[in-house]
Amino acid sequence: MGTVRRHIYIDAPADVVWGIVGAPDRLHEWFPIDSCEVVGSKRWINLPSGLRFEEDIITLDHDLRRFQYAIVNNMIVTHHLATVDVIADGADRCIVIYATDIEPEPMGLVIIGAAGSGLKKLQSMFSPVNGVS
Amino acid sequence: MGRKILFITTDQQRFDALGCNGGLIARTPNIDALAAHGINYNRAHPQNVVCMPSRSTMITGQHVSTHGVWMNGVPLPVDAPSVASTLHDAGYKTALIGKAHFEPFLDPFLRFAENQLAASGTHSLIEDGYLHRGFDHMESAAHGGMGTFHYAQWLMKNHPEAVPMYYRVLDMELQVSALGGTNTGAPQAHINNIPREWYHTDWVADRAIAWLESLDPDADWFCWVSFPDPHHPWDPPASELHRVNWRDVDLPVGFPVDRAQREAILDAKPAQWRKWYDGDFVSNYEAPRRWVPNTLTEDQVREINALTHIENELIDEAVGRLMKHVESRGWGADTDVLFSTDHGEFQGDFGLLFKGPYHVDSLMRVPLIWRPAPSAGVNPATVSAPVGHVSLAATFCEIAGLPQPAYVEAPRLPVSDEDARSLGHERVLTEWDSVLFGKIVGLRTICRDGWVATACLPGSLHNGTEGELYNLANDPLQQINLWDDSAYRSTRDDLLADMWDSLPTPDAVRRECDAPV
Numbered sequence: 245m246g247t248v249r250r251h252i253y254i255d256a257p258a259d260v261v262w263g264i265v266g267a268p269d270r271l272h273e274w275f276p277i278d279s280c281e282v283v284g285s286k287r288w289i290n291l292p293s294g295l296r297f298e299e300d301i302i303t304l305d306h307d308l309r310r311f312q313y314a315i316v317n318n319m320i321v322t323h324h325l326a327t328v329d330v331i332a333d334g335a336d337r338c339i340v341i342y343a344t345d346i347e348p349e350p351m352g353l354v355i356i357g358a359a360g361s362g363l364k365k366l367q368s369m370f371s372p373v374n375g376v377s
Numbered sequence: 378m379g380r381k382i383l384f385i386t387t388d389q390q391r392f393d394a395l396g397c398n399g400g401l402i403a404r405t406p407n408i409d410a411l412a413a414h415g416i417n418y419n420r421a422h423p424q425n426v427v428c429m430p431s432r433s434t435m436i437t438g439q440h441v442s443t444h445g446v447w448m449n450g451v452p453l454p455v456d457a458p459s460v461a462s463t464l465h466d467a468g469y470k471t472a473l474i475g476k477a478h479f480e481p482f483l484d485p486f487l488r489f490a491e492n493q494l495a496a497s498g499t500h501s502l503i504e505d506g507y508l509h510r511g512f513d514h515m516e517s518a519a520h521g522g523m524g525t526f527h528y529a530q531w532l533m534k535n536h537p538e539a540v541p542m543y544y545r546v547l548d549m550e551l552q553v554s555a556l557g558g559t560n561t562g563a564p565q566a567h568i569n570n571i572p573r574e575w576y577h578t579d580w581v582a583d584r585a586i587a588w589l590e591s592l593d594p595d596a597d598w599f600c601w602v603s604f605p606d607p608h609h610p611w612d613p614p615a616s617e618l619h620r621v622n623w624r625d626v627d628l629p630v631g632f633p634v635d636r637a638q639r640e641a642i643l644d645a646k647p648a649q650w651r652k653w654y655d656g657d658f659v660s661n662y663e664a665p666r667r668w669v670p671n672t673l674t675e676d677q678v679r680e681i682n683a684l685t686h687i688e689n690e691l692i693d694e695a696v697g698r699l700m701k702h703v704e705s706r707g708w709g710a711d712t713d714v715l716f717s718t719d720h721g722e723f724q725g726d727f728g729l730l731f732k733g734p735y736h737v738d739s740l741m742r743v744p745l746i747w748r749p750a751p752s753a754g755v756n757p758a759t760v761s762a763p764v765g766h767v768s769l770a771a772t773f774c775e776i777a778g779l780p781q782p783a784y785v786e787a788p789r790l791p792v793s794d795e796d797a798r799s800l801g802h803e804r805v806l807t808e809w810d811s812v813l814f815g816k817i818v819g820l821r822t823i824c825r826d827g828w829v830a831t832a833c834l835p836g837s838l839h840n841g842t843e844g845e846l847y848n849l850a851n852d853p854l855q856q857i858n859l860w861d862d863s864a865y866r867s868t869r870d871d872l873l874a875d876m877w878d879s880l881p882t883p884d885a886v887r888r889e890c891d892a893p894v
Contacts, residue, residue, distance in 0.1 A: 246814055250889070276486045292487035293496065293525070320551065348550035349814060350483070350662065350893040353450060357891025358486040 245323070246352025249343040252363040256370040258332035261340060262309045264366065265330050268301055274369065275362040287313065303327075315346075323347040326355070340366060380750045380776050381712040382464070382599045383703060384769075386435070387692055388428065388476055388520075389608035389732065390718035392419075392742040394689045402621060403686035407697035408746065411714055413757065415748030416792055420763045422805045422824055423720045426732055426740040427663055428478045429453070429894075430808075431719040431766065436460055436479065436510065438770025438785030440806060442883035446479075447810040449662065450890040452489060453479040455504055458784035460770035462511025464599045467779055472514040472588045475581040475603030479510065481892030482524060483551070488891070491517060492525035500527075512601075516584050518577045520605045521546060521612075528580050542571045544610035551893070555668035561623075563677035564668045564730065566684055567612035576614050577605050578688070582695035586702045594706065599773065602699060604692050607722070609731065611684035613691060620690055623676070623683035631726030631739060631854050632678055639728045645858045646845060648838040649734050649818055650727070658838065660818045661811045662893045664731040671728065678725035685724060713776045714748040717766065726854070734809045736822040736831045736845070737855040741807055747772065747790055755792050762797030763805040763824045764790055786881065806880055810834075812890070823876035829855065830872040846872075 254261055264270050269282040271289065280289045287299040302325070303312035309330040315321045326344045333339050342359040346352045392398050395405045397412035398419070424434040425441050433439075433446040433453045438460060446453050461471045480489035487493050490502050490509045495517050502509040509515070518528035521543035532540055544567035548554040558567040573579060585602045592598055606613075633639035643651040652658035656669030696716070703712050723729040726739040745764065749755035767787040774781060775789040791797035809820040819834030829847045833839035846859040846869050859865045 276488055291485050293485045295485050320549065348552065350551040352814075353890060353893045354483050354485060357450075357481070357889070358488065360889050360891060361486070361488055 245345055245347055246349035247343070247345045248352040248356035249341065250356055250360045250363055251339055251341040252367050253333065253337060253339050254367050254370050255337055257336055258309060258330050258338035261338050261366070261370065262306070262330045264369070265328055265340060266304065266306060266309060266311055268304065268311070268313070274366040276358050276365075297321075320348065321346060321351055378595050378711070379597045379778055380753065381597060381703075381708050382469075382773055382776055383699065383712055383714045384599065384601045384773070385696060385699070385714065385716045386475075386601065386603045387607065387689075387718040388603070388605050389720060389722045390689065390744060391721045391724060391739065392744050394607070394685070395744055397746070398744060400689075402626065402682075403689040403693070405689060405693040407693050407700060408716055408744075411696075411716055411748040412746045414751075415714070415746055416755070416758045416760055416790070418745040418747075418760045418764050418790070420761055420805070420824065421717070421743050421745035422741045422763065422765050422807050423743055424765055424767050424807055425809065426720040426736070426807065427661070428476075428719050429481075432478050433457070434766045435719070435769050438767060438782065438787065440767055440786055440881050441808040441810075442881045443786060445884060445888045447808075447883075447887060448812070448890060449894045450481050450892040451888050452481060452891055454888075455490065455509065456507075458782065459511040460773050460782070460785075461599060461601070462508065463770075463774060463779065463782055464777055465508060465511045465513065467777055468597060469777065470592055470596050470598040471512045471600075472516070472585070472598070473510070473512045473601040473603060474514070474516045474585045474588060475518050475601075476605045477510075477515060477517055477603065478519075482519065482894055483892045484525065487525070491515070495525045495527045495530055498530065514588055516588070518581055518605055520577070520608055520610060527584075528577050531580070532575065536575050539571045539575050542569050543567075544569065544612040546610055552667065553662065553665040555665035557677075559680060561674065561676040561680045563611070563680050564665055565609040565611055566677075566680055567610055568615050568618075569612035570615050573614040573616050573691075576691070578691045578695050581605070582698050585699060589702055589706065597777070599777075604695065606692055607685045607688035609722075611681055611688070613684055613687045617687050617691065621683040621686045623680040626679040626683045626686075628675055628678055629682065629725045632675075632728065633856075634675065642856045643727060647833050647843040649833075652838065653733065654728060658816065659813075660816050660837075661733050661813055664733055668730075670730065673725070673728055673730065681730065682724055685722070710752045711750050713750045713753070714746075715769065715772070716744065716746040716748075717769075718743050719766075734811060734818045734820050736807055736809065736820055736829065737847070738849075738853070741822070741824075741829075745790075747792075749792070750776075758793045760791055760794055760797060762791060762794050762802045764797070764802050765805040765807075767805075768802075804875060804879060806876065808880070821876060821880060823872050823879070824849075825872060825875065828868060828872055830860075830869055830876065832873055832876070844869075
């Protein structure tokens with residue numbers, strides 16, 4: 245089992261950041277994918293390479309600010325659970341933690357590399373220049 | 378009009394692969410001729426023994442601790458120094474044709490420029506106003522017909538039937554495959570029915586020649602021709618297998634035939650050696666996780682060596698074609714040619730294949746040849762002083778008549794041992810760091826005065842007291858580890874003190890690994 249994790253601090257209130265992270269259909273705004281579609285508890289994401297992943301939305305907890313999803317029906321990925329937490333660090337700052345458990349193991353490094361890019365993009369979206377509010 | 382630079386690299390090629398370095402099987406007359414008319418370095422080391430960190434040293438002129446690409450999968454930042462940029466800014470036309478690998482290969486999110494270029498069918502990229510890595514033209518290839526490389530795109534478009542002829546490097550679990558497809562069952566050995574003219578070695582040479590042909594006769598140029606071979610998989614075109622019959626190949630001198638002797642040698646080394654041999658600890662992604670080295674047979678060693686020799690002959694013939702083209706353009710007298718590889722390969726030494734945290738000649742001693750432009754009037758020489766790839770960037774700038782860039786960490790390559798002394802080429806350093814799902818290995822190595830000393834950093838198997846010490850003159854195969862021999866304690870301590878003094882200080886925060894490779 246590959247288990248990987250990245251985190252980033254963002255100078256914005258947790259609720260504001262959760263407004264994006266907690267919206268499964270807004271993934272393409274911060275994660276390095278081309279587009280995504282959400283239907284009920286299903287999400288499909290389209291990668292720039294042309295790959296398309298089907299996902300089950302497992303948890304969308306607006307109180308805990310936790311989003312969990314799993315890649316399913318995939319020829320390569322046999323097990324997957326991703327968890328994204330947005331945790332307040334005071335009134336105007338939060339930490340976003342992205343963790344994934346996945347089989348096959350090497351896929352974890354691919355996913356977490358993309359997640360790292362996504363977290364940096366998320367942080368930049370809340371920078372004073374780009375300020376999402 | 379200045380001197381032109383043809384930089385030719387291979388991937389995972391041993392020092393003894395070439396005739397000019399004592400190789401007895403592969404016929405390499407074109408590379409041997411470069412050595413005969415140039416400077417052949419017989420103690421050249423890479424600064425890391427896997428691709429991405431080593432190649433990052435070549436382009437930056439920096440040690441691994443400085444450029445920060447500490448293992449495969451860690452991308453070289455887009456704003457890292459690049460000698461290609463320096464040359465481009467000085468008016469050189471610049472190209473990299475073949476394997477780049479400053480950025481990860483496994484990239485379904487297409488986050489990295491190298492992969493984006495091939496996917497979009499373009500050959501250069503401007504980022505924040507800068508040419509990516511300083512190359513006017515990038516045309517990529519790797520070890521087969523799949524992936525986001527220009528070669529793979531070309532093969533799929535023009536000869537799709539050939540794509541599956543290559544060995545499939547990764548299995549369905551994205552692990553480096555342990556399967557073998559030849560007589561002996563050797564891992565990553567395969568019968569490839571691709572016609573030779575479609576094979577990546579010839580394609581890289583074809584594309585390099587096409588780029589050179591596109592240049593103005595008066596242009597100054599820097600062309601990095603980067604052959605993906607003889608890196609595994611060992612699957613040269615089947616039409617070429619007649620060149621070396623594996624049944625006729627002698628076992629390498631570094632392969633102890635007696636199993637008990639082989640295992641005793643491994644037991645005298647730090648723990649990562651024997652644990653990998655027994656399949657108990659796979660520290661890095663570059664070797665098949667499911668392959669256990671202690672299952673390696675003599676016939677498998679013979680076959681992998683034979684296939685490697687064949688691949689080396691194809692490379693040599695491609696080099697011959699490149700040289701002929703350079704001559705045909707009238708550039709022969711003014712072209713410097715540098716030839717090297719990114720790291721070595723066990724090829725059976727110690728009963729092992731592939732590569733990993735093992736700092737011995739199999740992986741560290743690499744071919745390095747500089748054939749200065751004949752018009753420069755530099756005398757041919759053999760240089761014994763320790764040198765490294767870290768000197769390449771300064772050498773390219775010297776050839777171009779540019780001052781040594783501030784970002785490089787080593788002087789240019791010497792043209793003689795006397796020149797080496799005056800330039801301060803006393804030692805060469807090699808670093809290893811790997812973290813693979815909690816398995817942590819770190820090594821730091823110095824080669825100086827005919828010794829190689831390696832310190833193991835604290836990690837999953839080591840507490841920081843272990844290491845290796847070899848006398849290269851008395852023990853050229855590095856089979857006798859003197860690390861704990863009290864008679865050599867002061868030698869060991871002197872070497873280590875020099876090594877710690879000489880290594881750059883890495884950034885406090887290590888960069889993230891973004892892919893397996």
